[in-house]
Amino acid sequence: MNILASYFEYIVQLIFDPLLLFNMTWATLLGILVGVLPGLTATLGVAILTTLTFGFPAKTAIAMLICVYIGAIYGGSRTAIVLNIPGTPANAATTVDGFPLARSGHAGFALNAATIMSGIGSIIGALFIVTLAPLLGKLALRFGSWEFAVLAIFGTIIAGSLTAPKDPLKGWISGFLGLMISQIGLDEITSYPRYTFGNIQLYGGIALLPVLVGVYGIPEILTSLKRTTKPEMALNFSRQKEDLSYWRTIAKNWLNIIRSGITGVFIGVIPGVGEDVAAWVSYDLAKRSSKEPERFGNGSIEGLSAAETANNACVAGAIIPVLTLAVPGSAPAAVLLAALWIHGVRAGPLLPIEHPEMIGNVAAMFTVATVLMVVFGLLITRLFLKILLVPTEILMPMIFVLCVVGTYVLNGRMFDVWIMLLFGLLGYFMRLNDFPAAPFVLGFILGPMADTNMRRALMLAKGSFLPFITRPVSLVLLIAMILVMVSKYIPRKRGAKKE
Amino acid sequence: MKDKITAAIFISLALFFLINALLMPFTTEYGKYGAPGIVPIIFSTVVILLNLIMMVRKRHKKVPAQVTNQNKLLSAENKRLLISVISCLTYVFLLGHLNFIVLTSIFLSILSLIFYRKKPVLVILASVLITYGIYYIFERVFLLPLP
Structure with missing residues (x-):
């Protein structure tokens, strides 16, 4: 109750702080x-703004980053509806019904309905931040080294399974490559320089931001620049159907x-999975429980509502x-x-x-x-x-310059820019070969x-692996991890036999 | 075939990590379980094993594309990709050696004009203005030095 009260108090504080x-x-x-801009992801938006808000007070910077995150996930629905191209991967499911709705002359309705649904999704998410985060925080305080070690691997494997549903092996390879490359730099326990080869720049390890901008930004820029075909635009706002009322849509779809x-919230909580999976899962659930499943894919408002509510709720998750x-x-x-x-805020169980x-503050900002x-x-x-009228050929070089500048200003060294490019090429290679980023x-x-x-766990248990299976949370995570891996493998074998 | 080549590349990378991890000290002041190579050995071994599975598994072959237009499109796209990669690498290589505003204006103009062959004056003007905008925001507003 305390947190809920302070949540409303923080909202009032935010509203009355004009700056x-x-x-x-x-x-x-x-x-x-x-x-709105296809090719620019929420990740890239948050990454670029992180560099811009470097000198801002922590509260302002965090609030702005949350705004960009929410705005970008929502903004992607605009292009998904009128262009049939998801502005961000989170809006891929929106295209399925959003574009047919727009093409049939209801672009205005589809855009506004998506806005309302995104708003509802975000509010549901904010309420979960207030209620679920403190509970998870209490649980996290009981975590020891064993649980954290298993959680890290569990998160990577789950992310691999869910982001590469057709070939989870590639998802797991991608995850373990990330785990392996993260070992570069000074070891946190003994300060031994790992894979640095005498290069002082590598002693601090590879910074996260150049990797993120590289893996997400550069492949998008290269893919957009190499594309020779132009998308169709469905900017037809002319028709207004009488039965398309926003309130009726909400009442019918509650x-x-x-x-x-x-x-959306619960998929968001799963490490690394993200808004795109949330939107697809919710879309699928909506289709399964719909009285009119045949309308899905042909401009179903239920489908559009499910995808847009889930991806924004997932942000909070x-x-x-x-x-x-x-x-x-x-x-x-x-x-x-x-x-x-x-900004000096140490997230985690001690937060x-x-x-x-x-x-409470984050929920209020949200x-x-x-x-x-x-x-x-x-x-x-x-x-x-209107921004969509700017040709990609002009826009993408600009974005590239922003990526370079944003990465450079973080530490003021060209080394990070080269790292960004290196990971960009790796990201592009992975994308070409269907490895999820x-x-x-x-x-x-x-x-x-x-x-x-x-x-640390091995040192505490004098080399014994037993606590990993005798501690309940660690055991549950291990069993879940094995079940996820096995469940992904068995249906594939059955499917192969049938073929 | 594509998967096998990718697996071979990732196995080579993981082998590099594994060999170097094996060369790390195994006795530390925290005992043998604090050795810095333990976790890199585990991760690189898993990467090798997963890639070996990918290498040996059987997958259904895709039907080869026979449409000539598609091949032409692919070739045009590869050309555009190559130009983009070379331009971007050259830009980053020259950063710090040439004035930021001059270099970025030239880079934006050239790359935009290579792919968008319309309204050259407008494109050049936009490139210069955008460059100055980026310079102004980072250097003057946020006081962050640029290369």
Whole structure:
């Protein structure tokens, strides 16, 4: 009850801080713009703004990053609806029904309905931050080195399984590559320089931001620049159907909306999985429980509502483990975690003790950002679509310069820019060969946590692996991990036999 | 075949990590379980094993594309990709050696004009303005030095 009361108090504080509100406003607009532009992901948006907010007070910077994150995930629905190209991967499921709706002359309705659903999804998410994060935080306080070590590997494997459903092996390879590469730099326990080969720049390890910008940004830029075909635009706002009322849509879909919101939040909590999976799972659930499943794929409002509610609710879900476990639920949340570190906020089980106001504050920031997103979405969404008239050939080189500059200013060294390019090429190679990027990034983030905790656990147990299976949480995580891996393998074999 | 080549590349990388991890000290002031190579050995071994599985597994062969237009499109796309990669690498290589505003304006103009062959004056003007905008925001507003 205390946290809920302080949540409302923080909302009032945010609204009555004009400078903070101004910064949140332009950050939300920037986020929507990032989302609208195909090729720019929420991860890249949060990463670029992290460099820009480097000198800002922690509270302002975190609020702005949340605004960009929410704005970008929502903004991606704009292009998904009018262009049939998801602005961010999170909006891939939106295209399935959003574009047919727009093509049939209801672009305006589809855009506004997506705005409202995204808003509802975000509010559901904010309520879960207030209620679920403290519970998870209490549970996390009981975690020892064994649990953290298993959690790091569990997260990477789950991310691999869910982001590469057709070939989970590639997802796991991607995740373990990330874990392996994260070992570069000074070892946290003995300070032994690993894989540094005398290069002082490598002693601190490879920074997260160049890796993120490289793996997510560069492949997008290269893919967009090499594309020779132009997409079709469905900017037809002419028709208004009488039965397409926003209130009626909400009233008819309330169960679908709540289910999608909750699904989004819980998928967001799973390490590294992200908004795209949340949207697809919710879309699938909506289709299965719909009275009109045949309309899915042909402009179903239920489908559009499920996808848009879930991806925005997932943003909140992804932030919950960032705050309580220091484990990101999605790629943009990983940048947010890095930004928290940069601003001196140590996320993890000790956060409620060191910064008791943080969870309530983040939920409040989330709510205010949602209100800004809905207001801008309903008022100036068509104006934002004008940006799509700027040719990709002009836009992408600009984005590349922003990636380079953003990476450089972080530490003021060209070494990071070269690292960004190297990981960019690796990311492009992985994309060409259908390896998902999310488990790689998650593995890279969780690698140091896995390393330190695994060795600490071995030292505490004098080399015994037994505590990994005798401690309940560790055992549950291990069993879940094995079940996930086995369940992914068995159906594939059965399918192969049938063929 | 594509998977086998990728697996071979990743196995080579993991072998490099594994060999170097084996060369790390095995006795530390924290005892043998604090040895810095333990976890890298585990991770690189898992990468090798997973890639070996990918290398030996049987997969259904895809039907080869026979459409000539598709091949032409692919060739045009590869050309565009090559130009983009070379331009970007050259830009980063020259950063710090040439003035940021001059270099970035030239890079933006050239790369945009290579792919978008319309309105050259407008493209050049936009490139210069955008470069100055980026310079102004980072250097003047946020006081972050640029290369």
